[in-house]
Structure formats: structure tokens, C-alpha cells
Amino acid sequence: MKRRRSKAVLAAAVGAAVSMGVSVAVVAAPTAAAQPQSGPSARIIVGYRAGAAAAVSDTAAAQDAGRKSSRAQGKLLRRLSTGAALVEVADGSSVASVMAAYRSDPAVAYVEPDLVVQPLAAPNDTEYGKQWDLYEPTAGMNVPGAWDQTTGTGVTVAVIDTGYVAHSDLAGQVVAGYDFISDASNAKDGNGRDADPSDPGDSAGYFECFLQPSHSSSWHGTHVAGTIAAATNNGKGVAGIAFGAKVQPVRVLGRCGGATSDIADAITWASGGTVSGVPANRTPAKVINLSLGGQSSCLATYQNAINGAVSRGTTVVVAAGNSNADVSGFTPANCNNVVAVAASNRAGNRAFYSNFGAKIDVTAPGGETRRETDASGTTTTPENGILSTLNSGATTPAAETYKPYMGTSMAAPHVAGLVALMVAKKPALTPATVESLLKANTRPLPGTCTGGCGTGLVDATKTVQAVS
Numbered sequence: 389m390k391r392r393r394s395k396a397v398l399a400a401a402v403g404a405a406v407s408m409g410v411s412v413a414v415v416a417a418p419t420a421a422a423q424p425q426s427g428p429s430a431r432i433i434v435g436y437r438a439g440a441a442a443a444v445s446d447t448a449a450a451q452d453a454g455r456k457s458s459r460a461q462g463k464l465l466r467r468l469s470t471g472a473a474l475v476e477v478a479d480g481s482s483v484a485s486v487m488a489a490y491r492s493d494p495a496v497a498y499v500e501p502d503l504v505v506q507p508l509a510a511p512n513d514t515e516y517g518k519q520w521d522l523y524e525p526t527a528g529m530n531v532p533g534a535w536d537q538t539t540g541t542g543v544t545v546a547v548i549d550t551g552y553v554a555h556s557d558l559a560g561q562v563v564a565g566y567d568f569i570s571d572a573s574n575a576k577d578g579n580g581r582d583a584d585p586s587d588p589g590d591s592a593g594y595f596e597c598f599l600q601p602s603h604s605s606s607w608h609g610t611h612v613a614g615t616i617a618a619a620t621n622n623g624k625g626v627a628g629i630a631f632g633a634k635v636q637p638v639r640v641l642g643r644c645g646g647a648t649s650d651i652a653d654a655i656t657w658a659s660g661g662t663v664s665g666v667p668a669n670r671t672p673a674k675v676i677n678l679s680l681g682g683q684s685s686c687l688a689t690y691q692n693a694i695n696g697a698v699s700r701g702t703t704v705v706v707a708a709g710n711s712n713a714d715v716s717g718f719t720p721a722n723c724n725n726v727v728a729v730a731a732s733n734r735a736g737n738r739a740f741y742s743n744f745g746a747k748i749d750v751t752a753p754g755g756e757t758r759r760e761t762d763a764s765g766t767t768t769t770p771e772n773g774i775l776s777t778l779n780s781g782a783t784t785p786a787a788e789t790y791k792p793y794m795g796t797s798m799a800a801p802h803v804a805g806l807v808a809l810m811v812a813k814k815p816a817l818t819p820a821t822v823e824s825l826l827k828a829n830t831r832p833l834p835g836t837c838t839g840g841c842g843t844g845l846v847d848a849t850k851t852v853q854a855v856s
Contacts, residue, residue: 430483431502432466432490440495440753442473457491458482474502480510511621514644515790517776520624520734521753521802526737526834528776529753529802531629533849540630540808542815545616547801548651548674549609551587551639555777555788556773557611557625558635561617563671565637568654574642581666591783597644601825607779609637611793614777615801616808617816625790628776629805629848632812635675641680649725651720652693654678655704659697672700674811677804678720679707679797686723699723703811703819705729707796707811714745714839722747727807730841731755731799734772737835742796744839750826751833754799757792767792774798806848813855829854 424821433452436443442452446464461478468474477486483501492497510516510523510532521676544563552562565585569602589605596602613635620631638654640646657663660672676697692706703835707724709718719746721728721743731742731754738751739743740760757773758766767773773792778788803826810825811817817825829851831843 398562401659406469412831413812415845426634426708427799430477431489432475432477432483433468433472433502434475434490434499435470437496437497439493442495443471446473448453449475452493456493457486460684462486487604493841500618512623513618513620513625514623515626515775516751518771518792520772521700521755521774524626524734527734527845529846529848530804530850531630531848534806534809534852537852538632538809538813539620540617540633540812541804543630543675543808543812544636544671544673545630545635545675545677545808546631546654546806547609547616547677547679548635548640548654548658549608549612549677550590550641551585551609551780552635552637553587553589553607553610553779553785554612554789555610555614555619555779557622557777557790558613560619560626561613561631561633561635562635563634565639566654566657566666566669567639568650568657568666569639569642569646570650571642571647574640576643582669585618585639586822587637587639587785588643589781589784590641590643592643604782605779605784607641608641608679608797611776611778611791612677612797612801613637614790615774615798616677616805618777626777630808630812631806633808634671636671645682646680648682648687648689651678652689655690655693659700659702661700672702674702675804675807675817676702676704677801678704678726679717679795679800681707681709682719683711683717684719685717686719690720691723691725694720694723694725698819703727703781703807705800705807708743708748709801710741710795710797711743712741713743715743715747716745718743725819727803727826729796729800729803730837730844731794731796732833732835732837732841732845733834736833736845738833738837738839738841739794739796741794742799744837744841746840748840749780749823749843750803750830750843750846751837752799752802752846754796755792757794760830803846806846806851808856809848809852813852817855825854827852 441448450464465474591605618628620627624751706721730751731739733756755774758768778791
């Protein structure tokens with residue numbers, strides 16, 4: 389795990405570099421993409437109660453179909469293997485009124501549309517087979533089933549983090565952001581605040597940051613952004629959860645972390661608020677991802693900025709932190725009006741590093757690139773991490789790549805991506821309703837969670853379906 393930095397802590401790109409050598413075959417997993425039948429006629433399925441004449445007699449079922457449709461144009465097509473009747477509702481009849489007529493008949497147990505379903509193949513992204521966190525039935529987030537309903541189009545997600553380093557799997561997904569780091573030395577780009585959120589690298593030498601050892605550049609914000617909105621079905625790399633959405637890089641974390649004052653301004657600006665001396669945000673975000681934190685009670689500065697963002701209709705998603713401790717001691721995850729996210733591993737247990745507690749709202753895949761008993765800083769189980777977009781440079785940008793990280797920093801963008809899917813489907817959703825729907829549509833963790841993991845593991849398909 390990366391060493392925690394004072395002030396604002398990267399909530400976790402732990403266990404970074406690893407060779408991804410062996411390719412994995414991707415098998416299409418059909419998912420029902422249900423649509424009502426269209427055309428000059430529609431079909432419905434009618435189940436009769438035991439003892440009803442139409443339950444056993446095709447003649448009686450055919451007569452019933454005629455009676456319940458206008459001009460007697462409804463007809464029995466055939467009997468299903470389940471015993472139900474397949475009925476065609478002809479042109480000129482209202483399907484809704486015919487179904488209402490069946491429902492009001494005490495001889496009818498149920499009536500439902502004969503939906504047309506289509507296979508939804510897995511995306512052709514070359515690394516998708518390694519993204520267990522999206523699709524595996526045990527502890528994945530059940531994302532593919534949501535894609536036939538929404539992909540996040542029209543929604544901007546602000547990633548308040550280390551900024552963005554160029555990556556071809558994200559190039560078309562990024563809108564203009566801002567660099568809010570006011571300390572030029574911490575920024576490492578030669579100046580203070582400016583309109584360029586590019587990530588020059590956050591590496592630091594020995595004792596340059598509060599007497600801490602040296603560390604390489606993390607490219608943390610780019611990894612987070614890839615989980616949210618990497619281009620999907622483009623024949624390369626990874627798939628993003630809300631690949632129709634846009635990412636807005638907002639830079640607040642430099643070589644020694646980030647200041648609360650800068651982060652609060654970034655939250656305000658990203659959500660469409662006014663920050664003195666900074667141009668207005670032309671594409672305000674409906675979702676903010678904060679994969680950062682520090683050990684403290686909720687500071688009033690954070691709470692005020694978060695309240696302002698929420699009042700403007702922006703949902704704020706925050707990583708719980710990686711200290712295996714109660715989240716109540718870590719900010720801004722312990723603030724009100726946020727969605728606080730804990731991390732789970734591939735088996736569906738609370739990840740060994742993840743914070744926990746009563747203030748956790750939901751849990752999402754955060755992965756484990758090493759076992760708890762393995763030496764800190766090693767990568768022994770890369771296949772169990774969260775794979776996303778990255779850069780190979782140890783200090784300054786070099787070649788683009790894909791690598792697995794672990795942490796609540798990786799769990800939070802899973803939820804931010806899901807929120808983008810939700811808001812794209814129904815733009816009028818308020819942050820309070822978003823949080824309520826997320827919590828109401830989780831499923832129990834298949835493994836164990838000591839200390840409290842919120843309502844459970846987020847389920848993308850179930851949650852999106854609940855957005856009416």
C-alpha cells in the first residue's frame with residue numbers, strides 16, 4: 389500500500405506497477421435487453437388460474453382473447469410449455485386496455501407482455517476480460533446489464549485528483565478542467581492555479597514531503613478516470629462504467645498531496661459554483677469523485693463546499709480511506725451529504741485495508757493487488773486488482789499503459805460511474821434520491837464485512853432499473 393501522505397491523502401493507489409503479460413479470452417455473456425414488441429400487432433402472455441376453463445381448453449382461451457380485445461381481433465396463437473396462453477393483440481386494440489381486462493378477470497393469475505430480448509455481448513476492449521469488478525457474478529458490480537438502458541451520455545463527472553495525463557483510451561472522454569493547486573512548489577508545473585489540469589507527475593524525493601520517504605508518480609487521477617469513463621467497445625484497453633459520460637479533470641493533488649483550501653474551491657467550481665479569480669465552469673459536473681482524504685473530523689470547510697455542491701444538484705462520491713479503521717475519523721468521507729464508499733475484494737469480503745463504520749453508505753470493488761500478509765508495497769496478486777488507464781513514467785509522463793491498483797480510491801469511481809448512468813437516465817434525480825437508490829438496491833456482500841460496509845455491494849443493473 390502506498391504510504392499515506394499528511395494533509396490530503398491519496399485514498400489509494402496501493403500496489404501499483406505489474407506486468408500484465410498473459411491475455412485473457414473474452415466470452416460474450418448474453419444479457420436480456422428487454423424491449424416491448426413493436427409493429428402492427430403485439431403479443432401478451434396470459435396465465436390462467438387452475439380450474440379456469442381457459443387454463444386447459446384452447447377453445448375457451450381463444451374465445452376469451454376475442455372477448456377482451458376490440459372488434460374481437462385478439463386471437464390465441466399457441467399454448468406455452470408452462471401452460472400459459474400466447475395471445476396476439478391485433479391492430480386497433482389497445483394493449484394496455486386488453487391487459488387491464490385480463491387483470492380484472494378473477495380467472496387470470498397473471499398477464500405480461502411477450503418482451504423481445506437481445507443478446508448483449510461483452511465489449512471488445514482487449515483488457516475487458518481482466519475487469520472482474522464489472523461483470524463477475526460473485527463480487528462484480530453487474531455493470532453490463534445496465535448498458536442497454538444507459539451509458540452516461542450527457543453527464544459530466546469531475547475527478548478531483550492529481551489531474552490527467554494523456555491516454556488514448558480517455559482522449560475523447562475529457563472536457564476542460566482546471567488546476568487548483570495554489571502552491572507552485574507542490575504543483576511541480578512551474579506555477580500556481582491555471583486552466584491546465586495536466587498531471588506532470590506527483591513523485592517526490594526523500595524528505596521533500598513532511599519528512600516522508602520518496603515515492604514515484606502515481607497518475608492516480610488518470611486511473612480513477614479510466615474506471616469511470618474509458619472509451620468502450622473500441623477494440624483496445626479497458627471498458628469504462630459510464631463510457632458515454634465525460635470526465636472533467638480537476639487538479640488538487642501534487643507531489644505532497646493537496647490543501648483543504650484548494651480542494652474546497654475545486655468542489656465549488658466543479659459543481660458550477662463561483663470561485664474568485666477562476667473562470668466559470670462551462671460544463672458543471674453532476675457527479676464529483678473524491679478519491680482522497682485525511683485523518684480528521686469533518687472540517688467545516690469541506691462540509692460547506694459539499695453542501696454547496698449538493699444544493700446545485702451535484703452528487704459527491706468519496707472514498708472511505710485505506711487505514712482499516714472507522715471512517716468516522718477520516719475526512720471528507722465522514723462529512724454529511726456524501727456517498728461514502730468502502731472497498732471489497734474479488735471474493736466479496738471487505739478489502740483488508742478498507743475503512744468501515746456506520747458512516748459507510750455502500751461498498752464497491754476496490755481489489756487487492758496483494759494479500760494482507762504480503763509485504764507492503766509488493767504486488768503478488770495483480771489479477772485481483774482494479775485494472776485501469778495509467779502511465780509508465782516513474783517521475784514525468786512516459787508511455788501510456790494499463791495497470792491494476794487497489795484501494796477505496798478505486799471503489800469510489802465505480803460508484804461515481806454508476807451515478808452517471810443513473811443521472812443520464814433521469815436528469816432530474818437529486819443527490820438525496822441518488823443516494824437513496826444506491827443504498828436501496830445493493831446486494832449483500834458474498835463474503836464478510838467486520839465493522840460495517842453500508843447497505844452492501846452496489847449492483848449497477850438493479851440500481852439503474854430502479855430509476856424510473
